[in-house]
Amino acid sequence: MKKAIGLLLFPGFQIVDLAAVTVFEVANAMPGGPYYELSMLSEHGGPVASSAGVTVATLPFGAPGFDTVMVAGSMEAIRSTPGFIAFLREASQASRRTASICTGAFFLGEAGLLEGRRVTTHWAQARELQRLHPKAKVDEDRIFIQHDHVWSSAGMTACIDLALALVEADYGAELARAVARKMVVYHRRTGGQSQFSALLELEPKSDRIQTALTYAKRHLRKALSVDELAEAANLSRRQFSRAFRLETGQSPAKAVETLRVEAARNMIEEGNHAIDVVAREVGFDDPERMRRAFIRAYGVPPQAVKRAARAAA
Template identity: 55%
Template sequence: MHSIGLVVYPGFQTMGLAVASVFEYANLLRGERVYQFRLVSEDGGPVMTSQSFSVNTDRLRDATYDTLIVAGDNDCRLPPASLLDYLREAPDHSRRVAAICTGTFVLAAAGLLDGRRATTHWFHAQAFRKQYPGVQLDEDRIFVVDGPIWTSAGMTAGVDLALAIVEKDFGLATARNVARKLVLHQRRGGGQSQFSALLELDAKSDRVQLALAHATEHLGGDLSVEVLADVARLSPRQFSRVFREETGQSPAKAVERLRVEAARLLMETTRHPIEVIARETGFGDRERMRQAFLRAFGQPPQAIQRTSGVAEPLL
């Protein structure tokens, strides 16, 4: 059995508790208790959350854990020095040490991230870089795994990190089944951006939302202004004007962003060749996709594919 300890301290962000459901459903779907999950704190007993209710915890030093996950808080406050001292030695008795959101600040303060790659909530990335210049921070990642140290971005990214732990322990099929049970729209890979192109477009009218929904469902097809305008039941000229007013960009630019996001996700979760991904996401050929990636990320697709953690693509 794998023992998981979620380390909390006064004022921790309640979203961190969501990881418990990932391990709960891994147990249910496998038909046995493969994970033992515990809330732990330095002294045990009640610990106040960020929403002013308490949760009961076990004393951290009363047991050892295969995996320790440190919760974050809303203000990047550090726990007592005595807890940092304990975490500093955690890799000696835990196979994995992880952090959710601003819990990355805690691991950094304990010295566990020196010279390592890590991520945290994008909102706190600049402050993190200033405080811990010796850490290779990649704020545009859902989660990062560097040896035995795992870190995730903010809020719901903790669930993605927990699913990745399940995948590491019991395989992709189990992780996918847990994600389905939790009714997740998609299981995000660690290399996926913290930002969603569709969310940032933030269309307000039903007509533009309908056109964007059509685009996301038909990325491999014709998404010209004429086609999208027809879906929105507007003339191409009217559609282009309304679209730019609501999103701040042209329909062509928005479609490119959606395609780039979809292509990057495929690179991080499949072993498809770049030519196949370019075709499936509507770029048509690898050179058009390469140019779009350079505009979006400053890197070609091959560079992102190499750092995604997915095995070499099938030929």
Template identity: 50%
Template sequence: MHRIGLIVADNFQVLALSTLSVFEFANLVVGEAFYQPTVYSGRGGPVRSSSGVSIDSVALSDEVVVDTWLVAGVLMPASQPASGETINFLQTTARQARRIAGVCTGAFVLAQAGLLENKRATTHWAHAQSLKTLHPSIRLDEDRIFIIDEAIWTSAGMTAALDMALGMVEKDLGETIARDVAHRLVMNQRRAGGQTQHSQMLALAPRSDRLQRALEYARNNLNKSLTVEILADAVHLSARQLSRLFRTETGKSPAKAIEGLRLEAARLMIEQSRLSLDVIARESGFRDRRHMREVFVRGYGVPPQSLRSGR
């Protein structure tokens, strides 16, 4: 049996508890209690979340034996350092575990314990700069969903912790089990650690119905030519009107916005399929594989094949 320990503290973000559902459903998929999750805290007893919901916990002690530690984050991590009991436990007993993970801003707790010294790590994008300032030795990548550096795992904010937990299930039980767990949790997609924290559609934030329709048309037809004239015709505007709308609402030209959608589509296909890079380049609308690579390096700082090799 693989024991999972989730460490919480007062004002913890309640969504961290959802990571335990990943392991619960993994047990259902494999048909046995492979994982045994337990909630811990420095002193034990009830712990109040930032939303006001309390949960009972077991006190940390030297006798506790756990395979995987998950450390939950709090809403204001820079102003709420972890307790002495928790830090001491992480620096001593927890180091014997197979892996230790920071959930969202739980990375601040790992950093406080010295576990992220010269390690690659990530955290919620809104707190990344603060973590970098407090702990400059961390090799922080603030745009990744989750990062694994030897036995240390860290995730981005909120729902990214589900992706990290699924990554653990995949390491333990294989890709097929992890996919089945994601399906049972009704997750829209399984995101690999190399994926960015930001969605292109959210980043573009179209306000008008016509621009939203133009972007939806583009996203559904990425493998076709998408000139501004074609997009404008699809939403019954002139090319000039649509270009002005793009600039006003997104700050981007139609060409740049479409490039971002192509890049995101290509990344998802690389992460979720076994299609060749040539096919992916064609399906996402790039001129060829070399063009896709150029845009990937410019947008993500890594070539497309690096996402596939990390799986």
């Protein structure tokens, strides 16, 4: 039996959020499908314009009969109408689960769905969401979060990770992986993964430096000397060191440490690995060296990150 999904849209919604619909569309084309019945809804029905000016045909709100009701987000957090919030509240009560994309979490807050729950949104709007809804626990550094029947995601492309997680929860990891492959995306990032990426923060300007960083990220267990990274970039050691610092503002050694710390934090938050095992897997010589790197990066040792992850779980 197909699961009905209703996506609630409003004038000015962010069109990239429709990528979540594509996840369900692709799932429907997989063997054994279709798995989902999709509906685009708005308060009054008819064409609804996104913030980019592209319009989407919608059905008007009616009797809520969905397995999952989802709320799109917008470039900036906006307040909704009483009719929109009333329907969201009613639909959430009648549905198995409720999900928000990006700033759609603000609508969940208006509907009273966030009190006592963990939630995430786009990192740039997280503190405002917490201010407006102090009884919620807003985690600004997560890709998506599930708390009870309420799911929420970070901004922009995080809606794909959220939708893949919903598919996995419904029909298993194999189908979710098949959908990810079909969409040519990395199999969904885990919910606990940071919204921020060390590779994005370094912002290399050239393909050669990007290639070296990608090589480093894939081979963190190795020593990763400057000569090895220069070879990956197809540059001389001198050319590589000069170009690397010019493009990233860091030395190669510092950048590799940043990648290792990020990988270690993900391992600690996503699993029950011993600290010394994590240190070995991401290329630190010993746990003490990793501890010092964590304090430089986050101001706390890895044990504190592990305790926080356990408390959140």
